[in-house]
Amino acid sequence: MSLLELDDVSVTYRIASGDVPAVRGVSLTLDSGAALGVAGESGSGKSTLAMALLRLLPRDARVSGRILLDGEDVLAMKWGRLRAVRWAEASIVFQGAQHGLNPVRRIGDQIAEPLLVHDLAKPDAARGRVTELLEQVGLPAWRARSYPHELSGGQRQRVMIAMALACSPRLIIADEPTTALDVMVQAQVLTLIKELVAQQGISLIMISHDLSVLADVCDQLAVMYAGRVVEHGPSSEVFHDARHPYSRALAAAFPTVGDPASRMAPKGLGGDPPDPMHLPTGCSFHPRCPVALDECPTLDVELWAAGAGRVAACIHAKPATATAPASAPATEEPA
Amino acid sequence: MTETQTTAEAVTTTRPTLLEARDLHVEFSSRGRRARAVDGVNLAIGEGEIVALVGESGCGKTTLARTLLGLERPTSGEVRYDGNPLTYTSKALKTYRRQVQLVLQDPTGSLNPRHTVYEAVAEGPRIHGLPDEQDLVSKALSHAGLRPPDRFFLRYPHELSGGQRQRVVIAGALALNPKVLIADEPVASLDASVRGEILALLLRLRDELGLSALVVTHDLGLAWNIADRVAVMYLGRIVESGPVEQVLTAPRHPYTQALMSVLPESPERVVLTGEPPDPTRIPGGCRFHARCQVLASGKAAEAGVHTRCRTEPLPILPATPEAQAACYYAETTTP
Ligand SMILES: Nc1ncnc2c1ncn2[C@@H]1O[C@H](COP(=O)(O)OP(=O)(O)OP(=O)(O)O)[C@@H](O)[C@H]1O
Ligand SMILES: Nc1ncnc2c1ncn2[C@@H]1O[C@H](COP(=O)(O)OP(=O)(O)O)[C@@H](O)[C@H]1O
Ligand code: SF4
Ligand code: SF4
Ligand SMILES: [Mg+2]
Ligand SMILES: [Mg+2]
Numbered sequence A: 001m002s003l004l005e006l007d008d009v010s011v012t013y014r015i016a017s018g019d020v021p022a023v024r025g026v027s028l029t030l031d032s033g034a035a036l037g038v039a040g041e042s043g044s045g046k047s048t049l050a051m052a053l054l055r056l057l058p059r060d061a062r063v064s065g066r067i068l069l070d071g072e073d074v075l076a077m078k079w080g081r082l083r084a085v086r087w088a089e090a091s092i093v094f095q096g097a098q099h100g101l102n103p104v105r106r107i108g109d110q111i112a113e114p115l116l117v118h119d120l121a122k123p124d125a126a127r128g129r130v131t132e133l134l135e136q137v138g139l140p141a142w143r144a145r146s147y148p149h150e151l152s153g154g155q156r157q158r159v160m161i162a163m164a165l166a167c168s169p170r171l172i173i174a175d176e177p178t179t180a181l182d183v184m185v186q187a188q189v190l191t192l193i194k195e196l197v198a199q200q201g202i203s204l205i206m207i208s209h210d211l212s213v214l215a216d217v218c219d220q221l222a223v224m225y226a227g228r229v230v231e232h233g234p235s236s237e238v239f240h241d242a243r244h245p246y247s248r249a250l251a252a253a254f255p256t257v258g259d260p261a262s263r264m265a266p267k268g269l270g271g272d273p274p275d276p277m278h279l280p281t282g283c284s285f286h287p288r289c290p291v292a293l294d295e296c297p298t299l300d301v302e303l304w305a306a307g308a309g310r311v312a313a314c315i316h317a318k319p320a321t322a323t324a325p326a327s328a329p330a331t332e333e334p335a
Numbered sequence B: 001m002t003e004t005q006t007t008a009e010a011v012t013t014t015r016p017t018l019l020e021a022r023d024l025h026v027e028f029s030s031r032g033r034r035a036r037a038v039d040g041v042n043l044a045i046g047e048g049e050i051v052a053l054v055g056e057s058g059c060g061k062t063t064l065a066r067t068l069l070g071l072e073r074p075t076s077g078e079v080r081y082d083g084n085p086l087t088y089t090s091k092a093l094k095t096y097r098r099q100v101q102l103v104l105q106d107p108t109g110s111l112n113p114r115h116t117v118y119e120a121v122a123e124g125p126r127i128h129g130l131p132d133e134q135d136l137v138s139k140a141l142s143h144a145g146l147r148p149p150d151r152f153f154l155r156y157p158h159e160l161s162g163g164q165r166q167r168v169v170i171a172g173a174l175a176l177n178p179k180v181l182i183a184d185e186p187v188a189s190l191d192a193s194v195r196g197e198i199l200a201l202l203l204r205l206r207d208e209l210g211l212s213a214l215v216v217t218h219d220l221g222l223a224w225n226i227a228d229r230v231a232v233m234y235l236g237r238i239v240e241s242g243p244v245e246q247v248l249t250a251p252r253h254p255y256t257q258a259l260m261s262v263l264p265e266s267p268e269r270v271v272l273t274g275e276p277p278d279p280t281r282i283p284g285g286c287r288f289h290a291r292c293q294v295l296a297s298g299k300a301a302e303a304g305v306h307t308r309c310r311t312e313p314l315p316i317l318p319a320t321p322e323a324q325a326a327c328y329y330a331e332t333t334t335p
Helices: A046-053 A079-088 A107-117 A123-136 A141-145 A153-165 A183-200 A211-217 A235-240 A245-253 B061-068 B090-099 B117-127 B133-143 B162-174 B192-209 B220-226 B244-249 B254-261 B306-311 B328-333
Strands: A002-015 A018-031 A035-039 A061-069 A090-093 A171-175 A203-208 A220-225 A228-234 B017-030 B033-046 B050-054 B076-081 B100-103 B180-184 B212-217 B229-234 B237-243
Touching: A002 A046, A002 A203, A018 A046, A018 A061, A018 A203, A018 A228, A035 A046, A035 A211, A046 A061, A046 A090, A046 A171, A046 A203, A079 A090, A090 A153, A107 A123, A107 A141, A107 A153, A123 A141, A123 A153, A153 A171, A153 A183, A183 A203, A183 A211, A183 B254, A203 A211, A211 A220, A211 A235, A211 A245, A220 A235, A220 A245, A228 A235, A228 A245, A235 A245, A245 B192, B017 B061, B017 B212, B033 B050, B033 B061, B033 B212, B033 B237, B050 B061, B050 B192, B050 B220, B061 B180, B061 B212, B090 B100, B100 B162, B117 B133, B117 B162, B133 B162, B133 B192, B162 B192, B180 B192, B192 B212, B192 B220, B212 B220, B220 B244, B229 B244, B229 B254, B237 B244, B237 B254, B306 B328
Parallel strands: A035 A203, A035 A220, A090 A171, A171 A203, B050 B212, B050 B229, B100 B180, B180 B212
Antiparallel strands: A002 A018, A002 A061, A220 A228, B017 B033, B017 B076, B229 B237
């Protein structure tokens, strides 16, 4: 059974100048023990979606749709229940959060805090648990006595992961956990996350704009553009053989070193990211799309089936009924 | 989609040297200890050449770049431009900075939010009292791909996308018609989709204006995308350098091999453990020996070089364009 189920989730920020539709009708499911990657450029709605899952959004945000965590409706939860869920069932490692550690408190105390607050351990037991958690993230026990400034960026990110693990959650949401880190440290943190998923059966939602990182860690990949999922499928297929032109551009942005095709040929995507308050008509990607057709500005896009277990919101992935006849038989149309 | 796509061509010709570091040392005192941030570097950048300087966080890349710019004075050794050693008088430095320009890491941080695009780009020409300011600004903006330039004159940074802001920063550097750009992580803070566009711009500037560039990064894919040569830095020294095709397809230094192995999709990973190296405690012998996987696996002992690895300092690599590595083991494995 799925651990997390999102059904038509939308988030709109209401600001003085109007409504910002940051997430627009996202439906996804995550099985227990699975790892899902969410990719997309800055402003595509990834963090908003992540925060919506645990109702961590600011007051001016309106959420609609349904979010089921282990069958329980997150949007309908009472405050007390929600607080318990946030640590014990699902916890989140934020983008750039390693800068958010309290500079004047020892990291051991900071890791122990959720345990004590939720009465999951007495102070003595908490100390033992901190040692265990530090070990799990590859830090020596004596680091509990260190202050954040005594740690490197990668070590601080490990501390954040240790905090997220403290109450043994079943789901971890990691928002750009390695973006600011250098390659070797990034590799260390990713290896750690992969081990946690594999050995402890923790489910993972990982957010990044780097498809290659997501493809490395996650089984499934969802690509977001302008608040919508535009492609979803098994990660190596989405990464190596994307069906949506935007996913293709993201995948090509990070070259494979040694691949002659990308030598002296950086690939980018022209045009500007869409302004959520003035979204283009039809397929929102059409102003930047290298393979747009005449009908794209007026097209009603939906996630069409695009191979086994794959969907893509592009007319080129649409089954061969409306476009030029193709030899392949029309596959099942999703309802 | 991309701005320019230069075809791959191996650099076989030796370009005349424009900017050079000779036996460069830069030390800081840090909490009463000496930090040898740059600890003996020879590096030459040829006319119209793009050199990538790679290495993990804290290895001395930015310090080397700042010293090449004349922003930091070497403890010993010298920086030479166009055949002459740098003179550190303010007048000489001012002239020098017209030739060698810095492009900073984070476009948001390096632009004043209250200055228009025009004012940001005109700053250099004003400082140097150059005539035809508006013409210089227009040309610089067009070269940086912001066209038509006058449409951007009165815009403020917050009205631009991240990629456009980085182009404004590059235009600011171009306004003085420099010969060399030194770019410190020029795309690290940009989205995957914008990254390729900015890299293509750097390539185009080389082709159109004959600019040389030193690009500081920890992203090997970036080096593969745009650099002719790559220099790999570890704890204050260049440990391997040479043509990109050679170094990045057949790395010889164990450190370069480790960096390559953590790229997504590489078959076997060597994730270096241990703390990031500390320039106040540079180990004796080979400076990489404490983390070296070749030494740890016993391969260095098989080749009979393990004692030298631990005790004998390696000579400083010369500034030659050919592939070279500072490693006892690599020496035994090459014909
Ligand atoms: N002004 C300074 N005083 C003392 N130490 C310094 C100073 N500037 C740099 N260092 C030290 O010198 C070493 C090299 O720093 P540098 O900024 O050159 O690294 P880097 O390779 O650019 O790293 P990154 O990839 O994180 O930007 C580091 O250990 C740093 O802490
Ligand atoms: N607190 C907020 N108030 C108003 N708009 C917001 C707020 N947070 C995010 N947004 C807007 O919502 C959109 C999605 O943002 P975000 O979820 O942070 O994207 P991502 O994480 O993919 O970069 C953007 O247009 C952003 O400007
Ligand atoms: S639907 Fe049209 S505009 Fe949208 S991604 Fe596909 S081809 Fe491009
Ligand atoms: S010299 Fe020895 S320790 Fe240094 S990199 Fe080579 S094999 Fe490793
Ligand atoms: Mg975000
Ligand atoms: Mg730096």
